Amino acid sequence: MLGTARGQGFEHVEAADDAEVIVVNTCGFIDGAKEESINTILEMAEYKKQGSCKKLVVTGCLSQRYSEDLAAGMPEVDHFLGSSDMPKIAHVLEDKAERMLVGNPADWVVSANDPRTLSTRGASAYVKIAEGCNRKCSFCVIPQLRGKQRSRRIEDVVEEVERLVDSGVLEINLISQDTVSYGRDLGDGTHLAELVRRVADVKGLKWLRLFYLYPEKMTDGLIELIADHPVVLPYVDMPIQHAADGMLRRMRRGHGGRRLYDLVERMRTRIDGLTFRTAFIVGHPGETPEEFQELVDFVQWAEFDRVGVFRYSDEEEAHAFSLGEKVTSQDSYNRARRLMSIQRKISKRKNKALVGKRLQVLVEGPSQESELVLVGRHRGQAPDIDGTVFLSGGEALPGSLVEVEIGQATDYDLLGDIDERVDPIFGIGKTYTRPSMVHSASDGRRVLRTV
Numbered sequence: 309m310l311g312t313a314r315g316q317g318f319e320h321v322e323a324a325d326d327a328e329v330i331v332v333n334t335c336g337f338i339d340g341a342k343e344e345s346i347n348t349i350l351e352m353a354e355y356k357k358q359g360s361c362k363k364l365v366v367t368g369c370l371s372q373r374y375s376e377d378l379a380a381g382m383p384e385v386d387h388f389l390g391s392s393d394m395p396k397i398a399h400v401l402e403d404k405a406e407r408m409l410v411g412n413p414a415d416w417v418v419s420a421n422d423p424r425t426l427s428t429r430g431a432s433a434y435v436k437i438a439e440g441c442n443r444k445c446s447f448c449v450i451p452q453l454r455g456k457q458r459s460r461r462i463e464d465v466v467e468e469v470e471r472l473v474d475s476g477v478l479e480i481n482l483i484s485q486d487t488v489s490y491g492r493d494l495g496d497g498t499h500l501a502e503l504v505r506r507v508a509d510v511k512g513l514k515w516l517r518l519f520y521l522y523p524e525k526m527t528d529g530l531i532e533l534i535a536d537h538p539v540v541l542p543y544v545d546m547p548i549q550h551a552a553d554g555m556l557r558r559m560r561r562g563h564g565g566r567r568l569y570d571l572v573e574r575m576r577t578r579i580d581g582l583t584f585r586t587a588f589i590v591g592h593p594g595e596t597p598e599e600f601q602e603l604v605d606f607v608q609w610a611e612f613d614r615v616g617v618f619r620y621s622d623e624e625e626a627h628a629f630s631l632g633e634k635v636t637s638q639d640s641y642n643r644a645r646r647l648m649s650i651q652r653k654i655s656k657r658k659n660k661a662l663v664g665k666r667l668q669v670l671v672e673g674p675s676q677e678s679e680l681v682l683v684g685r686h687r688g689q690a691p692d693i694d695g696t697v698f699l700s701g702g703e704a705l706p707g708s709l710v711e712v713e714i715g716q717a718t719d720y721d722l723l724g725d726i727d728e729r730v731d732p733i734f735g736i737g738k739t740y741t742r743p744s745m746v747h748s749a750s751d752g753r754r755v756l757r758t759v
């Protein structure tokens with residue numbers, strides 16, 4: 309949508325009160341996300357009264373799911389688009405569109421020919437390799453919101469990655485709803501490991517990260533690639549959801565707990581320096597105290613690097629909605645807290661073990677808290693969801709890879725000094741204008757220096 313808008317002569321502004329058109333891209337698959345989306349729409353609607361906003365557009369999964377209700381309850385919204393309607397933003401910007409533009413959720417998947425403007429910082433980009441999901445996990449409404457899986461052709465993904473790398477991108481993050489199933493719908497033998505190898509071989513790419521690896525079909529070929537290819541990061545993002553057999557069956561995950569123990573063991577042994585991120589749901593219907601304890605035991609055994617814990621959200625279109633034995637809100641809250649507190653100690657210990665190590669860090673730019681401090685990420689920190697490395701001492705340009713010696717660690721973040729004796733790596737094809745750069749001196753003073 310940003311790429312389309314730019315192609316039509318629009319400029320992307322940071323502050324909402326400067327915008328003539330505001331697009332709210334919503335999420336609508338659990339209660340917390342719905343609430344956040346609605347609050348954001350209402351907040352943005354204020355700019356139609358006060359700011360320069362003439363058009364408010366709502367898009368994404370919430371408007372796909374509740375288009376009629378939203379249209380009736382929010383007269384201040386000018387247009388509604390769904391989860392497969394991104395190209396329709398062109399008609400909206402041309403003033404040629406009707407109010408309701410929500411279509412079939414399975415209509416569209418992005419391609420290399422679509423215009424693109426990056427919204428990520430620091431030479432990093434997400435690349436969507438497929439849309440939709442063919443699974444039937446009990447708690448999830450994403451297949452209804454996104455439709456059946458549609459994978460892009462390998463050549464199309466590679467073309468997009470080549471273009472991004474040519475413009476200076478060093479890190480690519482491959483995403484979809486069910487990444488290990490990539491290619492199966494194409495029916496010609498295309499599979500994820502083949503795509504990953506082709507993308508990782510793109511000249512100039514330094515980091516390749518994979519998201520949403522469902523545990524059921526994690527192949528040895530893919531594990532080998534993560535372990536051995538110098539560009540594929542030893543970073544696994546695998547939403548495991550639960551570890552007790554009974555719960556996995558009720559969640560309709562297609563495998564039991566034994567497989568998870570085996571898989572985690574296999575990956576830890578085979579992939580040197582692995583960072584393992586996962587997510588769990590607590591309080592799903594039927595979860596007994598004993599089953600929750602099995603999950604706790606698993607988390608303590610596995611010692612994941614990063615864990616997200618979600619409380620079950622009862623969604624009317626999901627299979628689990630019809631299941632009995634609902635867990636009380638208080639119990640699911642207590643279970644989430646207990647799991648998080650166990651994990652916090654593990655994450656802290658793992659972060660502290662990095663003090664004194666030298667790590668390659670991708671510089672993102674000034675931190676959100678202060679323009680005076682630069683931040684970046686090492687290979688084990690994914691954009692947006694993991695912690696960051698605060699950089700002190702030395703100079704660096706956003707979008708470069710620098711060598712950093714880690715000096716301190718908090719629960720989730722790190723602090724380190726840039727080693728200026730090691731030349732930074734820049735993206736190919738990128739021309740830097742050598743901006744005035746703000747950073748911290750190693751003695752703690754905040755200085756402004758031109759680099």
Ligand code: SF4
Binds near residue numbers: 522
């Ligand atoms: S694999 Fe993911 S997107 Fe697909 S149904 Fe399961 S939880 Fe939902």
